Amino acid sequence: MATDLKVIGVIGGGQMGSGIAQLAAVAGFDVWHHDSDPGALTRATQSISSSINRFISKGQISQGAGRDAINRVRCTLKLDDLRDSDVIIEAIVESEDVKKKLFSELDKIVKVSTILASNTSSISITRIASATRRPSQVIGMHFMNPPPIMKLVEIVRGADTSDEVFATIKALAEKFGKTVVFSHDYPGFIVNRILMPMINEAFHTLYTGVATKEDIDTAMKLGTNQPMGPLALADLIGLDVCLNIMKVLHQGLGDSKYNPCPLLVQYVDAGRLGKKRGIGVYSYK
Ligand code: NAD
Numbered sequence: 001m002a003t004d005l006k007v008i009g010v011i012g013g014g015q016m017g018s019g020i021a022q023l024a025a026v027a028g029f030d031v032w033h034h035d036s037d038p039g040a041l042t043r044a045t046q047s048i049s050s051s052i053n054r055f056i057s058k059g060q061i062s063q064g065a066g067r068d069a070i071n072r073v074r075c076t077l078k079l080d081d082l083r084d085s086d087v088i089i090e091a092i093v094e095s096e097d098v099k100k101k102l103f104s105e106l107d108k109i110v111k112v113s114t115i116l117a118s119n120t121s122s123i124s125i126t127r128i129a130s131a132t133r134r135p136s137q138v139i140g141m142h143f144m145n146p147p148p149i150m151k152l153v154e155i156v157r158g159a160d161t162s163d164e165v166f167a168t169i170k171a172l173a174e175k176f177g178k179t180v181v182f183s184h185d186y187p188g189f190i191v192n193r194i195l196m197p198m199i200n201e202a203f204h205t206l207y208t209g210v211a212t213k214e215d216i217d218t219a220m221k222l223g224t225n226q227p228m229g230p231l232a233l234a235d236l237i238g239l240d241v242c243l244n245i246m247k248v249l250h251q252g253l254g255d256s257k258y259n260p261c262p263l264l265v266q267y268v269d270a271g272r273l274g275k276k277r278g279i280g281v282y283s284y285k
Pocket residue numbers: 011012013014015016017034035036037040090091092093094095098102119120121122142143144145236237238241276
């Protein structure tokens with residue numbers, strides 16, 4: 001059960017992994033944070049500190065608790081340091097092959113009881129689990145961006161995920177202060193099955209010259225009561241992440257309506273990946 005968990009491993013030091021490491025540390029867990037890129041770990045450490053400092057300045061967490069949380073996160077370039085983790089939450093690139101390779105490696109390194117969770121936005125948990133010898137201990141734990149702020153965690157059970165592992169991960173997400181929804185293992189689960197076609201359609205609306213990017217976003221913001229427009233949201237998520245999810249939906253559901261918009265493809269080809277690169281649909285420089 002979640003009460004027995006002490007050490008959480010987080011893999012991926014990007015926008016999601018750093019937010020998840022922060023949540024785990026603030027909830028009192030010891031955290032091992034791994035990324036293969038040293039620069040990503042440096043940026044993650046800075047982002048966790050400044051995010052926790054914002055919570056402190058708003059009075060949402062005490063200075064002592066914030067400092068303790070920062071000190072509980074240990075960064076490492078060695079995957080092997082995560083071997084004694086009770087749960088590992090993976091948040092690396094949205095690629096089935098890369099995730100499977102990582103899960104297969106983790107399976108050999110970590111202790112028998114370790115639960116392997118993936119923050120994948122859309123990829124089949126059943127297929128990721130098939131790369132391990134412990135499919136009953138593999139589960140989807142899909143946080144929203146940014147993890148410290150957004151209230152939802154979507155939990156996805158693969159074909160073999162056990163009831164006990166599901167209960168443990170649900171309790172863990174609740175310990176992080178999140179509301180949980182459950183999804184069966186189908187492409188895009190709940191949130192991205194609905195959100196990504198909307199974002200893709202916003203790209204088509206821009207691509208076919210129906211309106212400017214600003215008017216598309218204003219229309220959806222004020223017309224449908226969303227906190228930000230779909231193109232600004234795509235920039236926040238990362239256009240590469242959006243494109244990968246559309247490809248998973250297209251391949252997994254086989255309907256041409258999920259075909260990624262050529263403009264989205266072109267922006268990714270040009271390296272316009274969104275806010276994290278300083279330019280996407282909008283410029284942030
Ligand atoms: P990101 O590009 O910001 O970060 C990915 C990190 O993973 C990078 O720092 C990279 O160096 C690291 N990485 C890549 N391959 C690795 C490997 N084999 N071993 C160790 N580290 C590796 O990506 P992100 O936006 O944080 O997304 C990560 C995951 O979370 C994806 O699966 C994505 O679909 C999912 N997700 C993203 C969002 C979002 O809004 N961006 C929301 C929910 C879920």
